[in-house]
Amino acid sequence: MLRIDLGALREGPVDMVQAVPADDPLFEQLDFQLSGPVQLSGRLMEAGTGRYYWHGGLRTRVKSACRRCLTDLDLAIDQPVEVLFTEDDGTDDPAAYSIPQHAAELDLREAVREELILAVPEYSLCDEGCRGICPTCGTDLNAGTCSCERQPDPRWAGLEELRAALPDDEVS
Ligand SMILES: [Zn+2]
Ligand SMILES: [Zn+2]
Numbered sequence: 001m002l003r004i005d006l007g008a009l010r011e012g013p014v015d016m017v018q019a020v021p022a023d024d025p026l027f028e029q030l031d032f033q034l035s036g037p038v039q040l041s042g043r044l045m046e047a048g049t050g051r052y053y054w055h056g057g058l059r060t061r062v063k064s065a066c067r068r069c070l071t072d073l074d075l076a077i078d079q080p081v082e083v084l085f086t087e088d089d090g091t092d093d094p095a096a097y098s099i100p101q102h103a104a105e106l107d108l109r110e111a112v113r114e115e116l117i118l119a120v121p122e123y124s125l126c127d128e129g130c131r132g133i134c135p136t137c138g139t140d141l142n143a144g145t146c147s148c149e150r151q152p153d154p155r156w157a158g159l160e161e162l163r164a165a166l167p168d169d170e171v172s
Helices: 006-011 109-119 154-165
Strands: 003-005 014-020 038-046 051-065 072-086 096-098 105-107
Touching: 003 006, 006 038, 006 105, 038 109, 051 109, 072 109, 096 109
Parallel strands: 072 096
Antiparallel strands: 003 105, 014 038, 038 051, 051 072
């Protein structure tokens, strides 16, 4: 699994549909937790001597939490994948993976892990309009309100100072 016979690939494109279980050792020690298998799809093809393209997608589900209110989330990940495997180890293309010369198989494991890490957002929100929790009392502001004083928005502090420095009749 996740190893493609390069002999067959040189004969013509190879279609791929694979599901890698969430508990596969490949996914150990990630900063997030998978809640479903990683589904790989797409097509592999030769793209010149010693170069192979994988054009397809990666889909899975990831456990996460809203960064504002900390509600548990189950994120759907659906990431297009477009990577190049090359025997040229001097490549500086960030979407390219170096592979050994004259290998019999193309090992997709490193690329799958890397593409998965790229696909998972560092921060997620339960909703764009999530109000978060009050930093003072911990009330979930989506569910209710609290009577804590709101800190003034620091972006307006400079404007307030300017306003205070102006003579009264110039303040509109
Ligand atoms: Zn939230
Ligand atoms: Zn509060």
